[in-house]
Every structure is written in structure tokens, then in C-alpha cells.
Amino acid sequence: LLYQITVPSNFSEDYAALAQLSVAAGMDTVAAARTLFSNYKNALPLAEVVRRKEHEADNQEMSLLRRIFQSDLGLEKKMWLSEICRDISDIADRAEDTADRVMIIAAKRII
Amino acid sequence: MWPLLSCLFMGWALGANDAANVFGTAVTVGVVRFRTAAFVGAIAVLAGAVLEGAAGINTIGNISQQTAASAGIIALAAALSVSVMTILHFPVSTSQAVVGAIAGAGVMQGVASFQGMEKLVICWVVTPIGAAMVSLLLFWMIGRPLSRMPISILTRDRWLWNGVVVAGAYGAYALGANNVANVTGVFVGAGVMTPMVGALAGGSAIALGMITFGKGVMTTVGSGLVRLDAFTALVVILSEALTVHTFAMIGVPVSATQAVVGAVLGVGWAHGNQSVRIDLLGKILAAWVGTPAVSFLVAAGVHAILS
Numbered sequence: 546l547l548y549q550i551t552v553p554s555n556f557s558e559d560y561a562a563l564a565q566l567s568v569a570a571g572m573d574t575v576a577a578a579r580t581l582f583s584n585y586k587n588a589l590p591l592a593e594v595v596r597r598k599e600h601e602a603d604n605q606e607m608s609l610l611r612r613i614f615q616s617d618l619g620l621e622k623k624m625w626l627s628e629i630c631r632d633i634s635d636i637a638d639r640a641e642d643t644a645d646r647v648m649i650i651a652a653k654r655i656i
Numbered sequence: 657m658w659p660l661l662s663c664l665f666m667g668w669a670l671g672a673n674d675a676a677n678v679f680g681t682a683v684t685v686g687v688v689r690f691r692t693a694a695f696v697g698a699i700a701v702l703a704g705a706v707l708e709g710a711a712g713i714n715t716i717g718n719i720s721q722q723t724a725a726s727a728g729i730i731a732l733a734a735a736l737s738v739s740v741m742t743i744l745h746f747p748v749s750t751s752q753a754v755v756g757a758i759a760g761a762g763v764m765q766g767v768a769s770f771q772g773m774e775k776l777v778i779c780w781v782v783t784p785i786g787a788a789m790v791s792l793l794l795f796w797m798i799g800r801p802l803s804r805m806p807i808s809i810l811t812r813d814r815w816l817w818n819g820v821v822v823a824g825a826y827g828a829y830a831l832g833a834n835n836v837a838n839v840t841g842v843f844v845g846a847g848v849m850t851p852m853v854g855a856l857a858g859g860s861a862i863a864l865g866m867i868t869f870g871k872g873v874m875t876t877v878g879s880g881l882v883r884l885d886a887f888t889a890l891v892v893i894l895s896e897a898l899t900v901h902t903f904a905m906i907g908v909p910v911s912a913t914q915a916v917v918g919a920v921l922g923v924g925w926a927h928g929n930q931s932v933r934i935d936l937l938g939k940i941l942a943a944w945v946g947t948p949a950v951s952f953l954v955a956a957g958v959h960a961i962l963s
Contacts, residue, residue: 581808581809582808582809582810583806583808584806584807584808585807585808585809585812586803586806650809651809653885654809654812654813654885654887655803656795656799656800656802656803656887
């Protein structure tokens with residue numbers, strides 16, 4: 546709000562896709578954690594889905610960063626946009642960390 | 657009086673040491689308080705000794721004919737040997753210590769008879785092997801249906817930890833039924849007490865050891881060894897209890913500690929850990945030979961000094 550950053554229109558779809566993927570990873574993590582309290586064995590495939598989504602989000606993040614820094618925008622704008630990109634991707638990273646813990650809790654109990 | 661005191665000391669040491677085998681994991685993890693475990697364990701030990709201890713008492717009592725004094729020497733020698741072997745960190749068996757002491761005292765009295773001992777020796781060897789096989793079997797019998805149930809981790813853990821406490825009580829019952837013979841068997845054989853009085857006195861001594869000194873041993877076991885998860889703990893304790901109880905019904909006192917070691921090895925194999933820990937097997941073998949040998953020598957020495 547303070548800096549009034551606007552995402553250029555040629556990047557807006559990429560940002561939206563990255564945000565959707567990161568949020569989906571977070572929601573899947575919540576679902577995996579909930580499964581621990583109903584049928585813990587089902588938590589493993591859900592946690593695996595989160596890992597795949599995080600990997601995909603990483604790829605999208607790198608691709609977007611590459612495009613930002615290859616564009617004609619000013620350096621300060623590039624820095625701001627890259628920071629926003631990393632912040633959004635962090636959601637997927639944290640989701641993966643949590644999913645890893647869920648996976649360990651479930652795997653320890655599978656005979 | 658001193659022979660009886662040495663027998664009660666033996667029972668007390670046995671209870672203090674073996675309490676950790678049945679309730680150590682549950683108490684260390686905090687599933688059950690030590691007071692509750694000790695109370696339940698003491699009652700179960702006493703019940704096992706009184707209801708099913710007679711067969712083992714008769715086996716030990718019939719190995720050789722003793723006087724009250726020689727029975728006291730045997731109990732003292734066995735208790736000292738158990739203490740020495742425990743300090744050396746061997747999976748010590750009071751049964752082996754008592755039989756070694758009986759042989760040692762018998763040799764010094766010139767009335768040594770090794771008849772009937774072959775049955776005991778075979779059972780000592782079979783104990784860890786049998787416990788390992790039982791734990792392999794239980795691992796699949798409990799594990800398979802459990803892994804198919806659509807339950808939460810909380811429900812699963814609650815079921816298993818409750819099972820560990822129940823298995824611990826059963827283990828204490830089996831311990832009382834099997835090991836009371838080590839405490840008072842020679843005294844019953846010497847005619848100092850009846851089998852029922854022997855079972856009551858021996859069971860009470862083991863229970864007292866469990867209550868008064870069990871906590872320290874449990875804490876040591878909990879902090880010194882790998883902490884078992886609920887499922888492994890249940891399989892190990894149940895295997896140990898079933899093995900020891902089976903031998904109690906046959907009337908052969910065996911080692912609860914060696915049964916636990918065998919059960920842990922069995923669970924390791926079931927988990928796919930095929931490697932055999934040579935150092936652990938070496939310790940069991942050393943305990944099989946060392947405990948009766950040390951006890952034999954101590955009994956012979958004590959007998960020589962006192963006579």
C-alpha cells in the first residue's frame with residue numbers, strides 16, 4: 546500500500562498462476578494434516594502432492610524471475626517484482642516443510 | 657534367619673531389575689505413572705507367583721536336596737552373581753544364577769547331581785529364540801490388521817499405549833509365575849517352607865523390589881537405551897510375557913531379560929533389519945555361560961568360607 550507497486554500486465558497472468566499454485570500447495574497441506582486425524586495412511590499421498598506442487602512453483606518462480614530481469618523495466622521495479630515473486634513462492638516452500646513433517650508423523654506409524 | 661534374608665534380598669533385586677522389562681517403556685514415555693505401574697505390577701507379580709508359581713518352585717526344589725543353611729548360601733551366591741553380572745551390563749538371568757549356585761553348593765557338599773538340569777539348559781537357549789519367533793509372529797498378527805484400519809494417529813496411539821500397559825501387567829504376572837521359583841525354590845526343596853508360603857514370600861519380595869527400586873532401573877533403561885515406539889513396545893512386551901508364561905506353565909524358570917532381548921531382535925528382523933548384532937548375541941552367549949559359572953564359583957567360595 547505504501548509503495549503502490551503495480552504488476553505490469555505482461556506478468557500478471559504468471560503472478561496469478563504462481564499464487565494459485567502456492568495457495569493450492571498450502572490447502573493440500575491442510576488437507577494432509579487433517580487426514581492424520583481421520584485416516585493417517587492417506588496423509589502420505591497428499592503430502593506427496595504438496596511436494597510436487599512446490600517443485601512446480603519453484604520452476605514457475607525461476608521462469609518468472611528470468612523474464613523479469615530480461616525485461617526493460619527499471620532496476621528498482623525489477624527488485625520489487627522479484628521480491629513479491631519470492632514471497633509468493635515462499636508459501637509453497639512453507640507448505641512443503643509442513644507436509645514433510647506430516648509425512649514423517651504418518652510414515653513412523655505405518656507398519 | 658540370614659538364609660531367609662538372603663532369599664528375600666534375591667527377590668527384591670529380581671523385582672527391581674525386571675520391573676523395567678515390563679513397564680519401563682510405558683513409564684518412561686509417560687503413558688502411565690510409576691506409582692500406578694508399580695502398584696499394578698506388584699499385584700500381578702503376586703498373583704502370578706501364587707496362582708502359577710508352584711510348577712517352577714517344584715522344578716528348582718527337586719534339582720537337589722538342601723538344608724536351610726545351604727539354601728541360604730545358594731540364594732546369597734545367586735544374588736551376588738546377579739549383582740556382578742548386572743554391573744558388567746550382561747543380560748543376566750536369576751534362573752541361571754540359582755542353578756549355577758545349586759551346582760556349586762552341591763559340588764562342595766559332595767552331593768552334586770546334574771540330573772534334570774539338561775531340561776533347564778535347553779529352555780535357557782530356547783528362551784530368546786522363542787521370544788524372537790513370537791515377536792515376528794505378533795508383529796504381523798497385530799501389524800497387518802492395524803495398518804488396514806482407517807483410524808487417526810491419536811486413536812492408534814491410544815490403543816497401542818493402553819495395550820502396552822495391559823501387556824505390562826500380563827508380563828508382571830508371567831514374571832511372578834516364572835521367577836518366584838528362583839527366590840524360594842531351594843527353600844521349599846529344603847523343607848523350610850511350603851510351596852504356597854514360598855510363592856507368597858517370593859512374590860512379595862519381587863513386588864517389594866518393583867515398588868521400592870523399580871523406578872531407578874526404569875529411568876536408566878529409558879534414558880540409556882533406544883526408546884521404543886508404541887507398536888514395537890507392545891510386540892516386545894507381549895512376546896516376552898507369552899514366552900515367560902509358557903515356560904512358567906512348563907515349570908522352568910527362565911530369564912525375562914533374555915526374552916526381551918530376543919523379542920527386540922525379532923522385531924528388528926520383522927522391520928527388515930537383517931543384520932545380526934554380533935555384540936548383542938555375544939553378550940547373550942557370554943551370559944548363558946558366564947552367569948551359571950560365576951554363580952557356581954561364588955556358591956563354592958561362600959560354602960567354603962562358611963563351613
